[in-house]
Amino acid sequence: MASLVGSIRNVKIFVLYLMQNINYPLDYVTINDIVMQNDYVMYIDFAEAFHEMLDADLIEICEYNESGDPLYMVTNKGRIVATELRSEVLTSLLDKSLECALRYLDFKKRGIKISCKVEKREDGRYDVICIIKERDDIIMQNNVVVDSLNRAKRMEDNFRDHPEIVYKGVMALLSGNINFIFN
Numbered sequence: 001m002a003s004l005v006g007s008i009r010n011v012k013i014f015v016l017y018l019m020q021n022i023n024y025p026l027d028y029v030t031i032n033d034i035v036m037q038n039d040y041v042m043y044i045d046f047a048e049a050f051h052e053m054l055d056a057d058l059i060e061i062c063e064y065n066e067s068g069d070p071l072y073m074v075t076n077k078g079r080i081v082a083t084e085l086r087s088e089v090l091t092s093l094l095d096k097s098l099e100c101a102l103r104y105l106d107f108k109k110r111g112i113k114i115s116c117k118v119e120k121r122e123d124g125r126y127d128v129i130c131i132i133k134e135r136d137d138i139i140m141q142n143n144v145v146v147d148s149l150n151r152a153k154r155m156e157d158n159f160r161d162h163p164e165i166v167y168k169g170v171m172a173l174l175s176g177n178i179n180f181i182f183n
Helices: 008-022 028-038 043-055 076-088 091-110 149-161 163-174 178-182
Strands: 059-064 070-074 112-120 126-134 137-146
Touching (some): 008 043, 008 070, 008 076, 028 043, 028 070, 028 091, 112 149, 126 163, 137 149, 137 163, 149 163
Antiparallel strands (some): 059 070, 112 126, 126 137
16 A cells, blocks of 8 residues: 555655755654654655665764754755655645644644543443643643534544634633634
8 A cells, every 4th residue: 555645755755855855954753753644654665765864865964863864954955856846745644744743843842742542321322532742741631512423433533633722712712702713
């Protein structure tokens, strides 16, 4: 099964686009994590593309972190490739992936973890339980009861895709900022 973005060439464009827009050094594990956020790229394709990009001078080691791991940046050549060939990958995939990558990096820096689960109740309805933790503190926990598994799964997916928006909305509504809904 191939990556949803297509060929290895598209995987490279995808990775270069994300790295170019993040625009600061990242280690291999973090790059892998941001690329894997939406399941548009398979790990084996990413690993192959990453090493080919290094060999082709599209990315380079720019420094090392405190653990001695290399940190990578896009080269000028890689920026040109990402800019010129970006249209070969669906814009919606690139935009959603960048949004998720930036959120992942922000959450990682702040130590934020999200979880959401759906549990069936005895009466046939479903609990949708959404939790956001910053380090070890729960900063939001929400339990919603819904009438169908389909609705519960949609809520779970939406929370996983946009936890920061759900959090902002809950905070705005609870603090009386009803205008949040209309903005």
